[in-house]
Amino acid sequence: MNARPELVVFDCDGVLVDTERIAVRVDAEVLAELGWPLTEEEIIRRFLGRSHEQMVREVEEHLGGALPADWVDDFQGRYAAAIEAEVTAVDGIVDVLDALRDAGVATCVASSGSHRKMRGTLGLTGLYDRFAGRIYSATEVEHGKPAPDLFLHAAGQLGVEPAGCAVVEDSHYGVQAARAAGMRAFGYAGGITPADWLSGLGTVVFDDMRELPKLLGVVP
Numbered sequence: 476m477n478a479r480p481e482l483v484v485f486d487c488d489g490v491l492v493d494t495e496r497i498a499v500r501v502d503a504e505v506l507a508e509l510g511w512p513l514t515e516e517e518i519i520r521r522f523l524g525r526s527h528e529q530m531v532r533e534v535e536e537h538l539g540g541a542l543p544a545d546w547v548d549d550f551q552g553r554y555a556a557a558i559e560a561e562v563t564a565v566d567g568i569v570d571v572l573d574a575l576r577d578a579g580v581a582t583c584v585a586s587s588g589s590h591r592k593m594r595g596t597l598g599l600t601g602l603y604d605r606f607a608g609r610i611y612s613a614t615e616v617e618h619g620k621p622a623p624d625l626f627l628h629a630a631g632q633l634g635v636e637p638a639g640c641a642v643v644e645d646s647h648y649g650v651q652a653a654r655a656a657g658m659r660a661f662g663y664a665g666g667i668t669p670a671d672w673l674s675g676l677g678t679v680v681f682d683d684m685r686e687l688p689k690l691l692g693v694v695p
Contacts, residue, residue, distance in 0.1 A: 479692040480659065481639035483575060484629055486524070487586035489645035489666045492596040493565050495523065496667055497557045505550050511537055519667055524646025526587040526619040555595070564600040565666070567684035572605055574688040583609035585629040585642075587619055609633065621648040623656035630656075641691055650678045661690060 489495040499515045502522065506513055511534065513521070522530045535541055575582055584606045586593055593610055597603035611632065616624035630640050642653035645663045653660035654677055662673030665682040673680045679690055688694040 479578070480580065480641035482581045482583065482630060482633055482635040482641070483691065484583055484585050484626055484640055484642045484653075484658070486642075486644045486646070486649050487584050487588055487593050487596065489523075489565070489668070490643050490663055491565060491568055491584065491602055492600050493563050493666065494558060494596055495519075495645070497561055498554065499523075499667065501550070501554050501557055505546075505553065506534065509534070509538065509542065509546070515667075520647075520672070523668060524587060524620050524644070524648035526613045527589070529587075529619055558596060559599065562596055562599050564602060565663075565684055568602075570685055571687050572602075574694055575691075578688070578693045580691075580693055581609075581633065581635070582606065583611065583629050583633060585611045585625050587613045587625075589614055620646070621651035621655065623652050626652055626656040626658060630658075643687065645673075647672050647676075650676050654678070661687065663687075 485491055499518050502518050503513060503515055531542065572582065584593065590610065590612050594603060597606065611625060611629040613619040613625050616628050618624045626642055627637065630637055637657035640658040641661060642658050643661045643663060644650045644653060645666050645668050650660040650662050650673055660676065660678040662678040662680045663684065664670035664673055664680050665684060670680050670682065681690060
């Protein structure tokens with residue numbers, strides 16, 4: 476069995492907060508209005524785990540031009556309203572965080588989302604204070620997921636070598652980034668990402684968040 480990690484790095488959306496279903500629904504509505512209708516499965520495959528900037532570049536490439544000036548405000552307004560009305564913490568995550576804290580294992584957040592977005596979702600679900608001062612965004616690094624930059628940045632800020640880190644992700648791009656960083660990858664398939672999209676990458680795939688401490692070797 477692998478030794479328990481020194482640091483567990485959590486993605487935010489879909490791992491700590493149950494936002495992905497909401498975001499994909501809003502994405503589908505807005506993209507259809509822009510002229511690129513995609514199914515929710517296509518949106519998950521193309522964009523889940525990537526930054527907003529990466530998504531915008533791909534949409535503009537497909538549409539052949541810049542998005543309307545008011546697009547971001549419209550999207551963010553719809554997304555924020557839906558999140559405020561519907562967001563919850565991922566089932567079981569509070570128990571996991573308690574177990575890691577009690578075992579003396581450090582934790583942090585490393586997400587493709589902005590700090591503003593994470594303050595909102597983590598705050599609404601009561602999780603922000605558990606990570607305050609240890610929250611890292613792709614806006615802080617040159618390359619977002621699937622590049623390893625963000626995870627290496629988070630580990631470096633906390634003084635932990637990559638081999639001592641475990642990453643918990645729910646996207647194909649996220650587990651790719653974890654493996655590229657030389658970290659153990661755990662793929663959470665209890666949300667909207669099919670398990671087979673996370674497997675085959677040297678990743679431990681699981682669908683019950685409460686099993687994570689045992690998989691990490693933190694509890695018997």
